[in-house]
Amino acid sequence: MKLVMSVLRSRTWMGLLIVDIALVIGLSLTNPEFLSKFNIVVLLQTLAVVLLVSFSQMIVLGMGHMNLSVGSVGGLAAVMLGVSMARLGLPTGVAVLLAILVSLACGVFNGLLVVFTKINSFIVTLATSIIFLGFNIGISGGIPEHNLTEDFVAFGSARVSVFPYMLFVTAAITLGVAVFLYRMVAGRQLLAIGGNAKAAELSGLPVSRSIVLVHALSCGLAGVAGVLLTARVGVAIAVFGQDWALLSFAGPIMGGAALTGGSVSIVGCIIAVILVALIDNGLVVIGADPYWVQFFLGLLILIGVVLGKVSSKEGATRGLIHDTANGRRKASAALAVAQDKSAAR
Amino acid sequence: MLECHGVSKAFPGVVALDDVSVEVRPGEIQALIGENGAGKSTLINVLVGVYRADSGSVLLGGEEMNFSSPRDAQHAGISVVHQERNLVPAFSVAENLTLEHPPSRFGFVEYGRMNQEAEKWLAVVGLCVPPSMLVGDMSPAQMQLVEIAKALSLEARFLVLDEPTSTITPNEVESLFGILRGLRDQGVGIVFVSHKLEELFEICDRVTVLRDGRCVCSGRQLSELTNDQLVTLMVGREEIVRELPPKPVERIEPVLEARSVATSAGAHDISFALYPREVLGLYGLVGAGRSELARALIGDEKIVAGEVFLNGKGARVRSVRDAIETHGLGYVPEDRKNEGLFLSHSVSRNVAITVWRRVSKALGWIFGSAEAEIAEEYVRKLEVKTPSLRQSVQNLSGGNQQKVSMAKWLAADSDILIIDEPTVGIDVHTKHAIQNLIWDLADRGKSIILISSDMPEMIRLADRILVMNENRIAGELENTRRYDQMSARIMNLIQGSAAPLTTPGEPCLIG
Numbered sequence A: 001m002k003l004v005m006s007v008l009r010s011r012t013w014m015g016l017l018i019v020d021i022a023l024v025i026g027l028s029l030t031n032p033e034f035l036s037k038f039n040i041v042v043l044l045q046t047l048a049v050v051l052l053v054s055f056s057q058m059i060v061l062g063m064g065h066m067n068l069s070v071g072s073v074g075g076l077a078a079v080m081l082g083v084s085m086a087r088l089g090l091p092t093g094v095a096v097l098l099a100i101l102v103s104l105a106c107g108v109f110n111g112l113l114v115v116f117t118k119i120n121s122f123i124v125t126l127a128t129s130i131i132f133l134g135f136n137i138g139i140s141g142g143i144p145e146h147n148l149t150e151d152f153v154a155f156g157s158a159r160v161s162v163f164p165y166m167l168f169v170t171a172a173i174t175l176g177v178a179v180f181l182y183r184m185v186a187g188r189q190l191l192a193i194g195g196n197a198k199a200a201e202l203s204g205l206p207v208s209r210s211i212v213l214v215h216a217l218s219c220g221l222a223g224v225a226g227v228l229l230t231a232r233v234g235v236a237i238a239v240f241g242q243d244w245a246l247l248s249f250a251g252p253i254m255g256g257a258a259l260t261g262g263s264v265s266i267v268g269c270i271i272a273v274i275l276v277a278l279i280d281n282g283l284v285v286i287g288a289d290p291y292w293v294q295f296f297l298g299l300l301i302l303i304g305v306v307l308g309k310v311s312s313k314e315g316a317t318r319g320l321i322h323d324t325a326n327g328r329r330k331a332s333a334a335l336a337v338a339q340d341k342s343a344a345r
Numbered sequence B: 001m002l003e004c005h006g007v008s009k010a011f012p013g014v015v016a017l018d019d020v021s022v023e024v025r026p027g028e029i030q031a032l033i034g035e036n037g038a039g040k041s042t043l044i045n046v047l048v049g050v051y052r053a054d055s056g057s058v059l060l061g062g063e064e065m066n067f068s069s070p071r072d073a074q075h076a077g078i079s080v081v082h083q084e085r086n087l088v089p090a091f092s093v094a095e096n097l098t099l100e101h102p103p104s105r106f107g108f109v110e111y112g113r114m115n116q117e118a119e120k121w122l123a124v125v126g127l128c129v130p131p132s133m134l135v136g137d138m139s140p141a142q143m144q145l146v147e148i149a150k151a152l153s154l155e156a157r158f159l160v161l162d163e164p165t166s167t168i169t170p171n172e173v174e175s176l177f178g179i180l181r182g183l184r185d186q187g188v189g190i191v192f193v194s195h196k197l198e199e200l201f202e203i204c205d206r207v208t209v210l211r212d213g214r215c216v217c218s219g220r221q222l223s224e225l226t227n228d229q230l231v232t233l234m235v236g237r238e239e240i241v242r243e244l245p246p247k248p249v250e251r252i253e254p255v256l257e258a259r260s261v262a263t264s265a266g267a268h269d270i271s272f273a274l275y276p277r278e279v280l281g282l283y284g285l286v287g288a289g290r291s292e293l294a295r296a297l298i299g300d301e302k303i304v305a306g307e308v309f310l311n312g313k314g315a316r317v318r319s320v321r322d323a324i325e326t327h328g329l330g331y332v333p334e335d336r337k338n339e340g341l342f343l344s345h346s347v348s349r350n351v352a353i354t355v356w357r358r359v360s361k362a363l364g365w366i367f368g369s370a371e372a373e374i375a376e377e378y379v380r381k382l383e384v385k386t387p388s389l390r391q392s393v394q395n396l397s398g399g400n401q402q403k404v405s406m407a408k409w410l411a412a413d414s415d416i417l418i419i420d421e422p423t424v425g426i427d428v429h430t431k432h433a434i435q436n437l438i439w440d441l442a443d444r445g446k447s448i449i450l451i452s453s454d455m456p457e458m459i460r461l462a463d464r465i466l467v468m469n470e471n472r473i474a475g476e477l478e479n480t481r482r483y484d485q486m487s488a489r490i491m492n493l494i495q496g497s498a499a500p501l502t503t504p505g506e507p508c509l510i511g
Helices: A002-012 A014-030 A037-062 A072-089 A092-117 A120-138 A150-157 A165-183 A185-196 A198-200 A207-233 A243-252 A266-285 A292-311 A324-344 B038-046 B070-076 B093-097 B112-124 B141-154 B169-187 B197-203 B227-235 B290-298 B319-323 B336-340 B347-359 B368-380 B396-413 B428-443 B455-461 B483-493
Strands: B002-011 B016-023 B029-035 B055-060 B063-067 B078-079 B158-162 B188-195 B206-211 B214-221 B255-264 B271-274 B278-284 B305-309 B312-314 B329-332 B416-420 B447-452 B464-469 B472-478
Touching: A014 B214, A037 A072, A037 A207, A037 A243, A072 A092, A072 A120, A072 A243, A072 B016, A072 B396, A072 B464, A092 A120, A092 A150, A092 A207, A092 B329, A150 A165, A150 A207, A165 A185, A165 A207, A165 A266, A165 B055, A185 A198, A185 B336, A198 A207, A243 A266, A243 B464, A266 A292, A266 B002, A266 B368, A292 B093, B002 B038, B002 B206, B016 B038, B029 B038, B029 B169, B029 B197, B038 B078, B038 B158, B038 B347, B063 B070, B063 B278, B063 B416, B070 B141, B078 B141, B093 B141, B141 B158, B141 B169, B141 B227, B169 B188, B169 B319, B206 B227, B206 B464, B227 B428, B255 B368, B271 B472, B278 B428, B278 B455, B278 B483, B290 B319, B290 B329, B319 B329, B329 B396, B347 B396, B368 B396, B396 B428, B428 B447, B428 B455, B447 B455, B455 B483, B472 B483
Parallel strands: B016 B214, B029 B188, B029 B206, B078 B158, B158 B188, B278 B447, B278 B464, B329 B416, B416 B447
Antiparallel strands: B002 B016, B002 B055, B055 B063, B206 B214, B255 B271, B255 B305, B305 B312, B464 B472
16 A cells, blocks of 8 residues: 555656556457547547647646636637638638637736736636627527638648647647746746745736736637637537536646646646546447436546545645645654754764 | 934824834844834835835935835845745745746746856855755745845845744754854844844844834844843833742643654654643744644544543544544644634634534524623733724734634633644733733643743743654653753753754855
């Protein structure tokens, strides 16, 4: 048991990785169709979209905020594509660019609202998610748009062996997010604000500017996810993304992001999203009743979150009443005594 | 020279500063003392740019300064290290040091240069850690040094330290003092705010005393004053310290006994007994495991071995609720703000919270008046200074907050009280009042375990003293109440006297 626990605690995402591997093995044994080329492509396409949705939430979580409008922005990107391509006859490139720009604008809107009203991002984005959904339905009339440009739809199913083109887009963006958060000043600033907003303020960090920037990026990512989803499905539907709320939190949190901000794990998020994609795909492959998919998805995500807690260092030092700061205090007090001892030698 | 002339500052309902003039010279360490509510924090905040004075002026080198934010003051060379840490725990030391201006090119962080710069400042404060170490993994003393390094890296000519020694061990205090003396010798002017008068005599040159927003003494040489004179200046009248004679304690039947107890926090082989009407002191340095032991006794941490007996009978404390309701235990936590109080709630709610069940009517309805009745009794008994029972606790001074935190246990009428560091960060007068209260509680029949790292307090109050070190009991002493003798015996029991945290000036060996 001790060995199991120490392996689980070596990395926050270790528990998830083990479940991922177990699931892959289990599903392949249950139904060899799981490993068919077709299924792997579908799996990777799902992964490509869900990973972007997760990143869009992960970056605001890093700053200690939330973005509940990711789903509606995804839907808005889809609707924009529908309008640009079918009604305005714009070429693919322009339409995609427009969709992403509109998504970014939504994020700027969210960010500015948070800065000026000083209201919690949870509430602000809850409200804007409904506003954006209203736009989506209003503009599209609730009617799915089928007349998308051919090359766009072709892109959605294009692939190199088992790897969909979409996955490369997501891979490039993943790299970008990693570089942003770990190597770029703006990224470090957002994590600083999440880690200790007061310290960030006292150090003169441009907090308002960061808030707007991060919300913009978040909605931008959600927009790209919406574009990819539309390409894959081949139809632009206003209510795309309405189930993204749970998904967007599952990835980062199972992956080890602190809800209060300041610390995220990209690797953890990826592994968690793989789990979500596997569950989603797996349930279909084993022929589970589609009505039960939601149930199992929720249940397995719950288990995933608990595993994530067990794996983390924080789980190890908790008492019922103290919070993590206390756990850290104990750990660092012990460290101090140990250091004093070693200095004595 | 940093000066302020005739500074006044008022907030709604209270005049925080009234015509205060202070001057700090380069190359000196000046103490700033006063009771809670005297205006120390406000004065500091005016000097470092957090607040704007209503009238009067702040001058630096003879020139009038108009700070609109702490950054302005920082750029002018005045830096402050607050009582609470302002660091990002998930970031490394180097990143925290350069939080304001990380070395970068085209928006990309240059970690190499950052670590190099950090090493330079770490050496100045003598902190031997790799610059990539995460601040969250550091001890309070180390974090404090990081903040001092950060203040210095902003080329501070004047450094304000707010209660720098309240969370660090005596050895670390010595190291810190060495560093401060070094800075003073280099010409930095330091303002040292503290409640620990004995420390001030060690490190400070001059002292300024505030009382009720006014300056009763500005920049006097500390060598000319005695401890009692300082206290008199702070309090405004002679502070008569009540003699607390040893009580007759019957050591027959312990009310609480621990035998070979081990806890999930790492304590092991803990055996001791607590007798009725006794104040049992639990002394130790930060990190010795005292609070963790207390938490285990009241059910917040798990006891993994050994047994606890309450009034002679074996007891299993399953949870804190169990401890309070079934076993009559109570715990006044060290961290009153985060663990002892509901800051945004009223005084009466805070006091009555342990006895809601007693106070509520059918279906769990609680009437404010019932709460208020209970609260009123204890607010009166403890002389809590508050404009009304409905006052939000966060607006009270530290000492009064601590009284409210304790009042709820009086209301709960616990027979056994564990009190954890009751007078940290509290002014001298209230400190004595709380100590008298503890003694009175024991006199009237309660049994108390007092956790404290304040030696004078421990020797004044305790009947017996347990010394704890590294999660075990190092020894037990009868308190003779003779300070020099007891403090020497206690320190001797703390084995492996730790070497100083850092040795400024010596080459830094990391690892």
